[in-house]
Amino acid sequence: xxxxxxxxxxxxxxxxxxxxxxxxxxxxxxxxxxxxxxxxxxxxxxxxxxxxxxxxxxxxxxxxxxxxxxxxxxxxxxxxxxxxxxxxxxxxxxxxxxxxxxxxxxxxxxxxxxxxxxxxxxxxxxxxxxxxxxxxxxxxxxxxxxxxxxxxxxxxxxxxxxxxxxxxxxxxxxxxxxxxxxxxxxxxxxxxxxxxxxxxxxxxxxxxxxxxxxxxxxxxxxxxxxxxxxxxxxxxxxxxxxxxxxxxxxxxxxxxxxxxxxxxxxxxxxxxxxxxxxxxxxxxxxxxxxxxxxxxxxxxxxxxxxxxxxxxxxxxxxxxxxxxxxxxxxxxxxxxxxxxxxxxxxxxxxxxxxxxxxxxxxxxxxxxxxxxxxxxxxxxxxxxxxxxxxxxxxxxxxxxxxxxxxxxxxxxxxxxxxxxxxxxxxxxxxxxxxxxxxxxxxxxxxxxxxxxxxxxxxxxxxxxxxxxxxxxxxxxxxxxxxxxxxxxxxxxxxxxxxxxxxxxxxxxxxxx
Numbered sequence: 001x002x003x004x005x006x007x008x009x010x011x012x013x014x015x016x017x018x019x020x021x022x023x024x025x026x027x028x029x030x031x032x033x034x035x036x037x038x039x040x041x042x043x044x045x046x047x048x049x050x051x052x053x054x055x056x057x058x059x060x061x062x063x064x065x066x067x068x069x070x071x072x073x074x075x076x077x078x079x080x081x082x083x084x085x086x087x088x089x090x091x092x093x094x095x096x097x098x099x100x101x102x103x104x105x106x107x108x109x110x111x112x113x114x115x116x117x118x119x120x121x122x123x124x125x126x127x128x129x130x131x132x133x134x135x136x137x138x139x140x141x142x143x144x145x146x147x148x149x150x151x152x153x154x155x156x157x158x159x160x161x162x163x164x165x166x167x168x169x170x171x172x173x174x175x176x177x178x179x180x181x182x183x184x185x186x187x188x189x190x191x192x193x194x195x196x197x198x199x200x201x202x203x204x205x206x207x208x209x210x211x212x213x214x215x216x217x218x219x220x221x222x223x224x225x226x227x228x229x230x231x232x233x234x235x236x237x238x239x240x241x242x243x244x245x246x247x248x249x250x251x252x253x254x255x256x257x258x259x260x261x262x263x264x265x266x267x268x269x270x271x272x273x274x275x276x277x278x279x280x281x282x283x284x285x286x287x288x289x290x291x292x293x294x295x296x297x298x299x300x301x302x303x304x305x306x307x308x309x310x311x312x313x314x315x316x317x318x319x320x321x322x323x324x325x326x327x328x329x330x331x332x333x334x335x336x337x338x339x340x341x342x343x344x345x346x347x348x349x350x351x352x353x354x355x356x357x358x359x360x361x362x363x364x365x366x367x368x369x370x371x372x373x374x375x376x377x378x379x380x381x382x383x384x385x386x387x388x389x390x391x392x393x394x395x396x397x398x399x400x401x402x403x404x405x406x407x408x409x410x411x412x413x414x415x416x417x418x419x420x421x422x423x424x425x426x427x428x429x430x431x432x433x434x435x436x437x438x439x440x441x442x443x444x445x446x447x448x449x450x451x452x453x454x455x456x457x458x459x460x461x462x463x464x465x466x467x468x469x470x471x472x473x474x475x476x477x478x479x480x481x482x483x484x485x486x487x488x489x490x491x492x493x494x495x496x497x498x499x500x501x502x503x504x505x506x507x508x509x510x511x512x
Contacts, residue, residue, distance in 0.1 A: 048070070053118055054120065057167075065165055072161055073154075073158055074161040077124070077128070078128060083128070085131075085135060085136070087111065087279065088131075091285075093134035094130045094133070100230045104270070104271055104272055104275070107279075110124065112274065112278060120168055121162060122174065126177040126180040153186065171202050172206065174202055178202065181199075182199070182237060185492060193245065196237065196250055199234055200238065203234050208227060211259060225266075228258055229266070235256070235302070236298075236301060236302050242308070243385070243450070244388075244447050244494075245327075248327065249312065253306070260299070261298070261302060263292060263296070263299075273286055287371070290371045290374075296358060300354060304385060304389065307350060308392075311393045312328055314343065316329060316396065330395070331396060334396060340397055340413075343393060344393065347386070351386065358379055367440075374443070380440075383427075384447075387425075391425065425458035426459075428454075429459070432448065432455075432480075436487060446494060449492050449495045452488075485499055485502075
């Protein structure tokens with residue numbers, strides 16, 4: 001049955017105010033009433049005007065907390081027109097990387113305003129933040145921001161306030177929001193790894209890591225599919241953050257028994273034609289071909305993430321970088337050659353299993369439509385992750401001076417590893433440079449930054465080598481990679497850190 005749009009822009013919500021359970025994490029300072037406090041409205045009649053498409057105010061928060069949240073802008077949403085652009089940006093750039101949202105429900109609530117459809121204020125603010133990472137700067141300036149970083153900080157801050165003060169009580173909404181929080185890199189105290197740990201803790205409380213195939217959830221197969229997508233988004237993000245930042249993984253392979261995703265699990269994660277038209281998105285985004293291509297890309301990224309975990313656990317050991325930070329470092333003693341070759345074979349098998357639609361040749365014609373650009377960029381990033389994993393596998397082995405056996409072929413394998421590192425680095429820069437040349441740098445996710453960094457460091461060392469082959473070609477490749485990295489600095493703090501590290505390394509090599 002077609003539902004009528006809800007034309008109410010906001011609804012008055014009245015509720016009783018009970019004890020404040022904001023907790024020590026809430027960073028909103030308590031407000032003293034002062035010597036002559038102004039009369040406060042009775043708790044039972046306190047009202048807060050929120051849009052009708054978001055869920056109501058929880059009753060456990062105290063009046064002082066709600067007032068502080070309102071004063072700090074936690075309930076402030078962009079104008080309706082800007083919201084559509086932010087959500088469109090989210091659908092095009094963020095959702096393909098982490099397809100955990102039921103877009104149909106979200107769009108019917110926020111865009112089409114169907115009566116009875118509501119979403120979480122916390123999740124909506126998190127979506128606004130994530131969409132701003134890729135939004136056209138014109139719309140950011142219309143919102144009053146002088147830079148993308150300023151917009152990201154402000155929009156993230158709104159969502160963070162809501163989370164830390166316990167505004168959202170539904171664990172699934174909190175988990176989805178936390179996954180988006182990992183996209184913010186500027187908080188020194190609560191970085192991506194911290195938010196990933198929070199997400200994993202919530203996932204465990206709802207048993208997301210368990211296969212419920214034999215125990216139907218509300219008798220709904222779509223709910224089971226949603227849980228599987230959400231679980232594999234949590235797992236994949238954990239592995240990619242570990243590969244990108246060397247931060248310790250939160251999830252062990254023995255912690256879960258959820259089966260691998262299938263195409264049928266993605267039926268509900270795309271919006272309706274009506275919603276896409278309202279967002280002025282290309283109709284090609286809803287074709288079966290586009291849906292299948294994006295779903296397959298994520299499925300194979302998930303399978304690759306399982307191999308990433310094996311590589312990190314076998315080739316690296318966890319050490320303390322600070323009292324609160326645990327990172328992966330190359331093992332002082334390399335693993336046995338047979339184990340190393342086994343993992344290399346697993347990566348080769350993964351690559352060989354890719355369907356032809358996921359291969360990444362450089363096409364004669366550049367992508368034109370929105371759907372073509374998204375699919376092209378997603379395929380490119382999938383291969384960049386694969387090449388980064390190759391780099392992570394071979395680097396400890398090639399740099400170790402300690403033999404693991406008396407096998408006379410071991411030295412040859414070390415030389416082969418060094419060659420594979422150079423090959424992977426060259427391929428990463430070629431992919432990134434090609435995307436940059438056709439105007440798709442803006443489509444790159446944050447995980448592209450560490451891939452570029454490792455590739456460029458390899459080239460810096462190579463450029464200073466006495467046995468460099470084709471120095472001009474290597475220099476050109478390095479410069480192109482640098483330009484691509486500079487293009488990512490606008491939105492990724494990681495890119496600024498990477499650029500600073502490359503400048504430092506280059507100067508150091510010149511002076512040595």
